[in-house]
Amino acid sequence: MSDNQENNENSKYLPIIVNTPNYTFRYSDTLSEDEFQKIKKSLDSCYQPYKDFFGVENHAKYRVYIYPSRDEFHDDWYNNKMPENFIGLGGRGFLSFVSPQNCLPTMSYERAWKELVPHELAHTFTFENINFFQSEWHRWFVEGIANYVYFYRTGDVSWYSVEKVRKAIQLLGYIPDLNELGSHNKVNLEVFSKNYGWQFADVAVDYMIKEYSEDIVSKIIKNPDKTPFEVMGITKSNFEIGWKKYIEEIICV
Numbered sequence: 001m002s003d004n005q006e007n008n009e010n011s012k013y014l015p016i017i018v019n020t021p022n023y024t025f026r027y028s029d030t031l032s033e034d035e036f037q038k039i040k041k042s043l044d045s046c047y048q049p050y051k052d053f054f055g056v057e058n059h060a061k062y063r064v065y066i067y068p069s070r071d072e073f074h075d076d077w078y079n080n081k082m083p084e085n086f087i088g089l090g091g092r093g094f095l096s097f098v099s100p101q102n103c104l105p106t107m108s109y110e111r112a113w114k115e116l117v118p119h120e121l122a123h124t125f126t127f128e129n130i131n132f133f134q135s136e137w138h139r140w141f142v143e144g145i146a147n148y149v150y151f152y153r154t155g156d157v158s159w160y161s162v163e164k165v166r167k168a169i170q171l172l173g174y175i176p177d178l179n180e181l182g183s184h185n186k187v188n189l190e191v192f193s194k195n196y197g198w199q200f201a202d203v204a205v206d207y208m209i210k211e212y213s214e215d216i217v218s219k220i221i222k223n224p225d226k227t228p229f230e231v232m233g234i235t236k237s238n239f240e241i242g243w244k245k246y247i248e249e250i251i252c253v
Ligand SMILES: [Zn+2]
Pocket: 001, 002, 119, 123, 143, 146
């Protein structure tokens, strides 16, 4: 999940502050030292690869908010208005998530390590250049990229699942349009989530990278005043046609 910049510098739930060269961590006294070190190590190991991948210069240290559970996370962010199963978000200059130990039932401990923490950090890098309130940022791009960068870093091909895409089409009864996945910032997360946005975003990014190669990502990020389609040099509708055809090809194999 990703969203607009906010901060919780004075959260009553996160009294502990630790500064490292790249991050300022805030967390609760219920987080064990071992667990904190594991989170720190994960974020440290992602930092340079992400910097290379996104090709951005970081403006400041990133703020990392680690919550003991969903209740405190939801209470601090958006006044409890986040969808119930949400456990993380990342935006310009910050990332915020529930401690991987306490992500159930949304996510297992293992998945939270593999997907949640690096995913939210990817949003922080993605939004380094984007002005939320002025530019048209594209939710399908932002979410798909946050998953793809895991593959970039680890080479793990399980970064997305054709099976999950097939299931999403079955449940939805159709392949949604890009407009339903946030082809601009107006699509809210609830709509995105209802349309199985993450699954379709993954294929859109997979398709985009197959067609335009991996460095298209940093080109898009470095041109926040252009839409991803403008940077790719294709109209939105032609991209959509190609993407839908690609979905049909991969799910029929
Ligand atoms: Zn996300």
